[in-house]
Amino acid sequence: MSKARLEAFSDGVLAIIITIMVLELKAPHGSDLMALRPLLPIFLSYLLSFALVGIYWNNHHHLLHAAKHVTAGIMWANLHLLFWLSLVPFVTAWFGETHGGAWPTALYGVIFLMAGFAYNLLQTAILSHHPADAPIAVAFRGNIKGKLSLGAYLLAIPLAFVRQWLAYGLYVFVALMWIVPDRRIASTIEKHS
Amino acid sequence: MSKARLEAFSDGVLAIIITIMVLELKAPHGSDLMALRPLLPIFLSYLLSFALVGIYWNNHHHLLHAAKHVTAGIMWANLHLLFWLSLVPFVTAWFGETHGGAWPTALYGVIFLMAGFAYNLLQTAILSHHPADAPIAVAFRGNIKGKLSLGAYLLAIPLAFVRQWLAYGLYVFVALMWIVPDRRIASTIEKHS
Amino acid sequence: MSKARLEAFSDGVLAIIITIMVLELKAPHGSDLMALRPLLPIFLSYLLSFALVGIYWNNHHHLLHAAKHVTAGIMWANLHLLFWLSLVPFVTAWFGETHGGAWPTALYGVIFLMAGFAYNLLQTAILSHHPADAPIAVAFRGNIKGKLSLGAYLLAIPLAFVRQWLAYGLYVFVALMWIVPDRRIASTIEKHS
Amino acid sequence: MSKARLEAFSDGVLAIIITIMVLELKAPHGSDLMALRPLLPIFLSYLLSFALVGIYWNNHHHLLHAAKHVTAGIMWANLHLLFWLSLVPFVTAWFGETHGGAWPTALYGVIFLMAGFAYNLLQTAILSHHPADAPIAVAFRGNIKGKLSLGAYLLAIPLAFVRQWLAYGLYVFVALMWIVPDRRIASTIEKHS
Numbered sequence: 024m025s026k027a028r029l030e031a032f033s034d035g036v037l038a039i040i041i042t043i044m045v046l047e048l049k050a051p052h053g054s055d056l057m058a059l060r061p062l063l064p065i066f067l068s069y070l071l072s073f074a075l076v077g078i079y080w081n082n083h084h085h086l087l088h089a090a091k092h093v094t095a096g097i098m099w100a101n102l103h104l105l106f107w108l109s110l111v112p113f114v115t116a117w118f119g120e121t122h123g124g125a126w127p128t129a130l131y132g133v134i135f136l137m138a139g140f141a142y143n144l145l146q147t148a149i150l151s152h153h154p155a156d157a158p159i160a161v162a163f164r165g166n167i168k169g170k171l172s173l174g175a176y177l178l179a180i181p182l183a184f185v186r187q188w189l190a191y192g193l194y195v196f197v198a199l200m201w202i203v204p205d206r207r208i209a210s211t212i213e214k215h216s
Numbered sequence: 217m218s219k220a221r222l223e224a225f226s227d228g229v230l231a232i233i234i235t236i237m238v239l240e241l242k243a244p245h246g247s248d249l250m251a252l253r254p255l256l257p258i259f260l261s262y263l264l265s266f267a268l269v270g271i272y273w274n275n276h277h278h279l280l281h282a283a284k285h286v287t288a289g290i291m292w293a294n295l296h297l298l299f300w301l302s303l304v305p306f307v308t309a310w311f312g313e314t315h316g317g318a319w320p321t322a323l324y325g326v327i328f329l330m331a332g333f334a335y336n337l338l339q340t341a342i343l344s345h346h347p348a349d350a351p352i353a354v355a356f357r358g359n360i361k362g363k364l365s366l367g368a369y370l371l372a373i374p375l376a377f378v379r380q381w382l383a384y385g386l387y388v389f390v391a392l393m394w395i396v397p398d399r400r401i402a403s404t405i406e407k408h409s
Numbered sequence: 410m411s412k413a414r415l416e417a418f419s420d421g422v423l424a425i426i427i428t429i430m431v432l433e434l435k436a437p438h439g440s441d442l443m444a445l446r447p448l449l450p451i452f453l454s455y456l457l458s459f460a461l462v463g464i465y466w467n468n469h470h471h472l473l474h475a476a477k478h479v480t481a482g483i484m485w486a487n488l489h490l491l492f493w494l495s496l497v498p499f500v501t502a503w504f505g506e507t508h509g510g511a512w513p514t515a516l517y518g519v520i521f522l523m524a525g526f527a528y529n530l531l532q533t534a535i536l537s538h539h540p541a542d543a544p545i546a547v548a549f550r551g552n553i554k555g556k557l558s559l560g561a562y563l564l565a566i567p568l569a570f571v572r573q574w575l576a577y578g579l580y581v582f583v584a585l586m587w588i589v590p591d592r593r594i595a596s597t598i599e600k601h602s
Numbered sequence: 603m604s605k606a607r608l609e610a611f612s613d614g615v616l617a618i619i620i621t622i623m624v625l626e627l628k629a630p631h632g633s634d635l636m637a638l639r640p641l642l643p644i645f646l647s648y649l650l651s652f653a654l655v656g657i658y659w660n661n662h663h664h665l666l667h668a669a670k671h672v673t674a675g676i677m678w679a680n681l682h683l684l685f686w687l688s689l690v691p692f693v694t695a696w697f698g699e700t701h702g703g704a705w706p707t708a709l710y711g712v713i714f715l716m717a718g719f720a721y722n723l724l725q726t727a728i729l730s731h732h733p734a735d736a737p738i739a740v741a742f743r744g745n746i747k748g749k750l751s752l753g754a755y756l757l758a759i760p761l762a763f764v765r766q767w768l769a770y771g772l773y774v775f776v777a778l779m780w781i782v783p784d785r786r787i788a789s790t791i792e793k794h795s
Binding site for chain 3: 218221224225236239292298302305309312313314320
Binding site for chain 1: 236395
């Protein structure tokens with residue numbers, strides 16, 4: 024099975040996920056600035072989800088780069104990841120529309136936690152074709168950011184019922200952690216690819 | 217005609233089909249867990265259709281791998297398959313929204329049965345350029361899973377009017393049958409590609 | 410400028426156009442067969458537009474195959490064609506929802522007539538880099554089907570106000586004319602590509 | 603990181619942005635010509651945004667052509683640009699639905715101004731891997747059209763509150779300026795690529 028087509032399909036699904044979220048931003052009937060105010064929480068949840076899905080696209084890109092060939096296991100692990108990410112537009116809309124209610128805020132974390140587990144499954148499927156001590160396998164397995172992200176989601180889910188802004192803050196923290204460039208990992212990948 | 221562009225277009229259509237189905241999961245206005253309950257049947261039908269379309273994408277991928285070049289016949293057989301699959305979001309929405317009524321459950325089977333026939337037509341168009349006794353042709357023609365799937369759909373359509381859960385069970389059976397890895401076919405393809 | 414990216418972008422736009430039309434087929438609330446009846450004209454208009462846009466994708470594919478390199482003129486002519494085709498979902502919805510009223514039936518022809526002119530413009534832009542007597546240029550310019558299609562649209566537009574079913578019949582005729590395989594043109598292209 | 607996948611993802615997002623805008627053109631219930639009249643401002647705003655996003659796709663194409671390899675900085679600068687462009691369907695809908703109210707007209711300029719800044723950021727990220735006096739760097743940096751576009755948006759934003767048609771005229775001016783072919787730049791790129 025060719026890697027190119029797996030990437031093309033994943034790119035298509037991720038591009039649609041990231042773009043249909045904007046359909047939740049429905050044009051208000053009023054034409055003054057005040058008409059935009061009710062859209063602010065929807066806009067902020069869109070911004071956050073755009074960043075988090077963008078990060079997945081970026082990491083997915085690096086991960087598939089390490090795949091030597093595509094097995095049935097990798098194909099299904101990839102579809103499984105896309106399934107959880109496909110629920111992001113739904114939970115983003117619920118999160119935005121209820122102005123960050125406790126349950127929507129918690130479910131937001133649950134979906135990204137599941138996507139994170141699905142990503143790890145995909146990583147395991149891809150790395151299983153490399154020797155366990157290959158530099159690329161060590162670089163991916165030692166990935167502290169991935170572990171921190173899962174920890175942040177795990178923490179945010181119960182926090183959503185106590186202090187919602189703390190849960191929201193944790194989601195923003197995950198996004199910023201990934202966007203800030205990480206030269207160390209990039210150089211490890213570059214050296215061994 | 218280049219195979220790459222036929223694959224790219226099919227990937228695009230399949231990615232959109234699989235992703236716009238999630239638009240049926242409309243964010244509820246309430247923010248408690250109970251607000252999600254009416255969405256459960258829609259979610260389950262989304263999950264099933266995601267799996268079944270994902271299976272088509274996977275098989276489509278393998279099938280086109282066997283195509284030596286793209287003829288007008290293959291092009292139209294492919295568009296014909298995409299047409300039936302493009303009706304999946306509609307029938308999934310009807311199936312989910314009516315909580316699996318008899319007619320929607322039956323139509324669900326009809327659409328996938330037609331897609332199955334369309335897939336066989338595409339397979340015939342592609343294999344017509346291989347000698348009938350080529351290993352790849354034998355491997356595809358002897359495909360028991362494909363025949364079992366068509367049989368399951370044929371059985372589910374009348375069953376939908378008697379025992380709806382049996383029809384639903386057959387659809388789930390088809391999905392599981394394909395997701396469980398099938399090393400035998402994979403190895404046959406590998407050997408001859 | 411690379412041809413690959415022009416094709417990829419066009420494939421994306423055409424895949425989305427062909428797929429979002431199905432969103433007009435809204436799942437009815439009733440769950441019996443009668444609930445589907447009001448959807449019949451919308452389904453038929455979807456089927457027709459799916460075929461006509463599919464034909465454009467197919468021809469577009471052949472035409473770009475003849476392009477040696479992509480100039481700014483080709484790029485804009487291509488975008489211009491995509492603009493008219495992007496209006497197909499709108500006119501299909503209007504045509505379907507009004508059960509083929511006179512104006513929607515006429516506008517349907519207008520949009521496809523404009524798309525046809527845009528296609529000819531793109532063809533001229535691409536063939537301008539070939540000598541006028543090159544076999545490929547002769548094959549494309551002598552294209553009788555393209556001229557017949559434009560003629561059918563031109564005829565259908567006024568007919569829509571007199572006998573709507575005649576206009577509709579002309580649209581179906583155009584679709585069938587292209588779907589029926591045309592070995593002569595295919596072989597000319599094959600010989601010279 | 604491969605340039606091909608960055609291009610494919612950007613193409614996907616841009617194709618979806620350009621195509622979902624047409625969903626705002628909702629089919630009227632009436633079937634006479636008068637039923638289309640309320641759609642005219644929505645159609646005109648669609649036409650303008652289609653042209654402006656098409657221009658971005660075209661320029662994006664040229665710019666990435668100059669990228670030697672894709673760094674994390676380029677990846678994020680590209681996502682940042684796509685974020686602003688993803689807001690175009692929203693502001694186009696607001697602009698069209700309010701028949702060009704003052705605030706929507708101004709916000710239209712703001713979104714394209716931000717997209718323009720994001721484009722310059724991406725250009726800086728890409729050119730940072732070329733020597734400052736490389737012909738390609740000089741050609742891009744001396745880009746008068748880009749500077750004129752930003753100036754036009756800056757001027758249009760306050761003008762929207764005084765003379766809306768002047769702001770609208772400036773947006774149309776930007777679109778026409780780019781669509782008119784510019785052989786000088788094209789030849790510079792050709793010489794050095």
